[in-house]
Amino acid sequence: MAQAGQNEILLEVKELKKHFPIQRGLLRRVVGYVRAVDGVSLYIKEGEPLGLVGESGCGKTTTGRCIIRLIEPTAGTVHFRSRLLSSDGEPQMVNLLELGSEEMKMVRREIAIVFQDPIGSLNPRMSVGDIVKEPLTIHGQGKGPEAEERVVQLLGAVGLRPEHIRRYPHEFSGGQRQRIGIARALALNPRLIVCDEPVSALDVSIQAQTLNLLQDLQEEFHLTYLFIAHDLSVIEHISDRVAVMYVGKLVEMAETEELFMNPSHPYTEALISAVPKPDPLLRSERIVLAGEVADPANPPSGCYFHPRCKYAQERCKIEEPALREVSPEHFVSCHLAEELQLRGVV
Secondary structure, X not given: OOOXXXXXXXXXXXXXXXXXXXXXXXXXXXXXXXXXXXXXXXXEEOOOEEEEEOOOOOOHHHHHHHHOOOOOOOEEEEEEEEOOOOOOOOOEEEEHHHOOHHHXXXXXXXXXXXXXXXXXXXXXXXXXXXXXXXXXXXXOOXXXXXXXXXXXXXXXXXXXXXXXXXXXXXXXXXXXXXXXXHHHHHOOOOOEEEEEOOOOXXXXXXXXXHHHHHHHHHHHHOOEEEEEEOOHHHHHHHOOEEEEEEOOEEEEEEEHHHHHHOOOOHHHHHHHHOOXXXXXOOOOOOOOOOOOOOOOOOOOOOOOOHHHOOOOOHHHHHOOOOOEEEEOOEEEOOOOOOOOOOOOOO
């Protein structure tokens, strides 16, 4: 995969795989594997938000969690430009999958995550102050009044008041709970934040407020986002580039405007056609895909998308397409990418 200049890349993932074993019988014999993530390669530049989008169950969340090793990957490499593991003070690319527990603990000060469920991700027995302060305590970054002052600053940054520090998660709305989760993610001044569908559980109006907050925080704290979502309109709003997943594989990646205007993969075309239009006078024909999503435990041969693709040819059923660059920084996994004239945003 061709990439941006190496000095710009903060995170580089190559051939990332996560295969969950299928066990049966009294002896729990392994009879197969669910290929939740099956060879994902992508990169994120310093300071940019990269959107990762696809249908539910396509492996987006598993990819994000494998990258930061909340789930241990089966194979692949995840290189991160770390400042804390550098011997000379200059950022250094390290493979996160090769780090020991102590080194990984240091890197976790540079990487954070915002979870999808703002209720389930917060301990109901801890006050807001303790929740936001917990990363500081674990990493020994502040105690007593100093830590409390930092917590108040973080709550203010996400739009909450100092008096909220003594309250508990059940006393807040869904949008406020997600702000608490964002404040916790910011506690250690991370460089990369994995946002795992942070607005999908919120009302539409609250979604907009949370997205605007994330954009403001990105500018204020110089953050880099891996933004995971299934809603293309959300991805379009916040991302500089977009990566599209289907059944554990990356099928297309490009700058946001380029991908929406000139999709090169039939699956991307179908996703774009399903985005609601804000103007009722603008009507476009939605592409309804035939068949069912492929089973990651028993995927089809060749291109995983070929059973649902109206453009599929015999080659698509036999030969698996590689992710290749069809124009500058526009990557696609389709044998027919140069031949097809696909419909983008109307």
